[in-house]
Amino acid sequence: xxxxxxxxxxxxxxxxxxxxxxxxxxxxxxxxxxxxxxxxxxxxxxxxxxxxxxxxxxxxxxxxxxxxxxxxxxxxxxxxxxxxxxxxxxxxxxxxxxxxxxxxxxxxxxxxxxxxxxxxxxxxxxxxxxxxxxxxxxxxxxxxxxxxxxxxxxxxxxxxxxxxxxxxxxxxxxxxxxxxxxxxxxxxxxxxxxxxxxxxxxxxxxxxxxxxxxxxxxxxxxxxxxxxxxxxxxxxxxxxxxxxxxxxxxxxxxxxxxxxxxxxxxxxxxxxxxxxxxxxxxxxxxxxxxxxxxxxxxxxxxxxxxxxxxxxxxxxxxxxxxxxxxxxxxxxxxxxxxxxxxxxxxxxxx
Amino acid sequence: xxxxxxxxxxxxxxxxxxxxxxxxxxxxxxxxxxxxxxxxxxxxxxxxxxxxxxxxxxxxxxxxxxxxxxxxxxxxxxxxxxxxxxxxxxxxxxxxxxxxxxxxxxxxxxxxxxxxxxxxxxxxxxxxxxxxxxxxxxxxxxxxxxxxxxxxxxxxxxxxxxxxxxxxxxxxxxxxxxxxxxxxxxxxxxxxxxxxxxxxxxxxxxxxxxxxxxxxxxxxxxxxxxxxxxxxxxxxxxxxxxxxxxxxxxxxxxxxxxxxxxxxxxxxxxxxxxxxxx
Numbered sequence: 001x002x003x004x005x006x007x008x009x010x011x012x013x014x015x016x017x018x019x020x021x022x023x024x025x026x027x028x029x030x031x032x033x034x035x036x037x038x039x040x041x042x043x044x045x046x047x048x049x050x051x052x053x054x055x056x057x058x059x060x061x062x063x064x065x066x067x068x069x070x071x072x073x074x075x076x077x078x079x080x081x082x083x084x085x086x087x088x089x090x091x092x093x094x095x096x097x098x099x100x101x102x103x104x105x106x107x108x109x110x111x112x113x114x115x116x117x118x119x120x121x122x123x124x125x126x127x128x129x130x131x132x133x134x135x136x137x138x139x140x141x142x143x144x145x146x147x148x149x150x151x152x153x154x155x156x157x158x159x160x161x162x163x164x165x166x167x168x169x170x171x172x173x174x175x176x177x178x179x180x181x182x183x184x185x186x187x188x189x190x191x192x193x194x195x196x197x198x199x200x201x202x203x204x205x206x207x208x209x210x211x212x213x214x215x216x217x218x219x220x221x222x223x224x225x226x227x228x229x230x231x232x233x234x235x236x237x238x239x240x241x242x243x244x245x246x247x248x249x250x251x252x253x254x255x256x257x258x259x260x261x262x263x264x265x266x267x268x269x270x271x272x273x274x275x276x277x278x279x280x281x282x283x284x285x286x287x288x289x290x291x292x293x294x295x296x297x298x299x300x301x302x303x304x305x306x307x308x309x310x311x312x313x314x315x316x317x318x319x320x321x322x323x324x325x326x327x328x329x330x331x332x333x334x335x336x337x338x339x340x341x342x343x344x345x346x347x348x349x350x
Numbered sequence: 351x352x353x354x355x356x357x358x359x360x361x362x363x364x365x366x367x368x369x370x371x372x373x374x375x376x377x378x379x380x381x382x383x384x385x386x387x388x389x390x391x392x393x394x395x396x397x398x399x400x401x402x403x404x405x406x407x408x409x410x411x412x413x414x415x416x417x418x419x420x421x422x423x424x425x426x427x428x429x430x431x432x433x434x435x436x437x438x439x440x441x442x443x444x445x446x447x448x449x450x451x452x453x454x455x456x457x458x459x460x461x462x463x464x465x466x467x468x469x470x471x472x473x474x475x476x477x478x479x480x481x482x483x484x485x486x487x488x489x490x491x492x493x494x495x496x497x498x499x500x501x502x503x504x505x506x507x508x509x510x511x512x513x514x515x516x517x518x519x520x521x522x523x524x525x526x527x528x529x530x531x532x533x534x535x536x537x538x539x540x541x542x543x544x545x546x547x548x549x550x551x552x553x554x555x556x557x558x559x560x561x562x563x564x565x566x567x568x569x570x571x572x573x574x575x576x577x578x579x580x581x582x583x584x585x586x587x588x589x590x591x592x593x594x595x596x597x598x599x600x601x602x603x604x605x606x607x608x609x610x611x612x613x614x615x616x617x618x619x620x621x622x623x624x625x626x627x628x
Contacts, residue, residue, distance in 0.1 A: 055527060056527070057523050057526075057527065076526075077523070077526045077527045078526055078527070078529055078530070078531065080527075081529075082527055083527070084523070084524065084527040086520050086523075086524060088518070088520065090518060090520040090521050090523070090524040091521075091524075092521060092524075092525075092539055092543075093543065094542045094543055094545075095542075103525070103528055103530070103538070104528035104529055104530075106538075107525075107528065107529050107530040107531070107534045107538070108529060152524075155524075155528065156527075156528070158528075159528055159529055
């Protein structure tokens with residue numbers, strides 16, 4: 001597998017509607033060979049639909065899909081040679097683990113099909129790869145969720161797919177197994193070097209596993225970038241709100257002044273379009289100072305401690321309530337009046 | 351009470367339900383069957399053998415079991431196709447077709463027999479064109495076959511339907527993306543998953559067809575050795591007051607049916623063991 005050059009994926013202006021619901025509303029995406037891309041978004045954002053169209057399990061109303069430069073929409077799922085991993089595994093219940101993995105090899109046309117010894121060797125190799133060789137005679141119902149998903153992955157890899165698509169692969173697993181499998185998937189991807197796209201609604205998963213993250217909302221792509229990019233420099237209000245924990249305040253920009261309610265804030269407004277806007281600050285970027293310093297002032301309502309940080313609910317003097325994460329070096333107490341200054345912030349029109 | 355039953359259980363009522371089950375099954379099934387066997391013991395083994403090996407008895411058993419099996423097999427194939435259409439596709443009138451499947455359950459079998467006879471008689475709607483082709487249905491074994499198909503079809507449809515409904519469409523997509531053709535997906539993935547339900551449906555349709563009386567006797571013509579079913583022969587013997595003869599045939603039907611159903615059950619259990627519950 002390693003000697004093959006990884007394949008590119010490109011979709012252009014994809015549109016797909018289900019009844020009156022616009023699942024995809026003009027999506028363009030280019031994935032380079034060997035990338036591991038995460039499609040991240042809330043449910044209903046169109047990420048699974050996009051993945052299924054690339055796999056050939058769904059068809060767009062309009063638009064184009066190219067895999068390795070070839071028009072993929074001219075081919076069915078069978079011809080595309082795409083490995084697909086389902087959220088709920090979709091293993092064949094009446095087959096052993098071994099037969100599940102062997103399935104893709106057994107249904108190949110006679111001319112290219114391996115002989116029995118070849119199939120056995122290949123399945124063994126794949127079961128070793130997912131470290132579940134010892135389960136080969138079990139049935140899927142006898143496995144844990146994490147094991148099932150690894151078998152589903154081995155089954156998808158058996159046909160030496162040109163690309164690998166994973167639909168919420170860890171969505172049905174519990175938190176601990178999920179964390180293990182994330183790391184495992186990343187190292188596996190490194191090992192097999194197949195262009196891969198996975199769908200997730202879990203930002204942590206996307207940021208930890210992927211080389212590149214595609215943030216989607218309402219059938220559109222909001223931002224494409226490295227995990228650092230989408231976290232540090234969100235392109236839209238949606239991305240800022242969706243990734244990481246943010247404080248969101250409705251503000252008004254007017255004549256170089258930013259106002260929250262009727263109070264002007266001591267924040268630079270260079271280059272901002274006038275009008276109603278949204279101010280975003282990461283919770284941990286709100287620095288605590290004595291009252292009278294900083295852009296905001298507020299009263300601490302109550303405080304909870306989370307390991308290295310204390311999370312405080314603060315009622316701003318204008319009436320808005322926000323949550324901040326402050327380091328534990330200066331203990332906050334309910335009733336304290338504090339000044340707050342955002343270390344970094346972003347303002348989006350709208 | 352034995353230590354076994356006296357042990358504390360989360361679900362109370364073991365003694366009560368078990369007692370009721372056993373007494374009820376005894377009264378409803380076991381005692382009548384025992385009576386049947388006892389009655390047949392009035393015959394000497396030689397008499398028993400003579401009754402069974404008579405040409406008329408053998409032919410009646412052959413007609414009953416042979417046609418029942420043929421009808422159940424046809425129902426298995428056609429029933430599966432009907433289930434597939436009802437479960438997998440949305441078309442106008444689907445609910446009506448779905449309801450129509452149950453008609454043979456509810457219709458008095460005599461009514462079904464009369465209707466089928468009128469339909470397939472030489473001047474009937476279907477009988478006339480078939481007669482022109484030289485095929486005679488009413489008053490021949492073919493008529494029995496048709497009646498047995500009619501009464502058996504809901505058994506296959508209703509046993510397979512819920513299982514197909516539960517079958518995750520994703521496994522078909524998985525098979526497709528792994529390179530399987532529609533045909534390979536059907537043979538290697540869908541049919542094996544449905545196998546236990548298909549076998550149950552086959553067994554039920556078969557059992558029903560073997561025991562069918564009402565609809566068959568109208569359409570069969572009831573020619574001894576040709577289109578006379580075993581249950582009818584039993585009735586004829588009873589009306590001749592030859593009770594022992596009647597019970598001898600009945601016992602054979604019972605034993606053969608039981609053996610066949612038992613075999614299908616084993617087969618079904620074997621098929622199910624290969625698909626452990628989720």
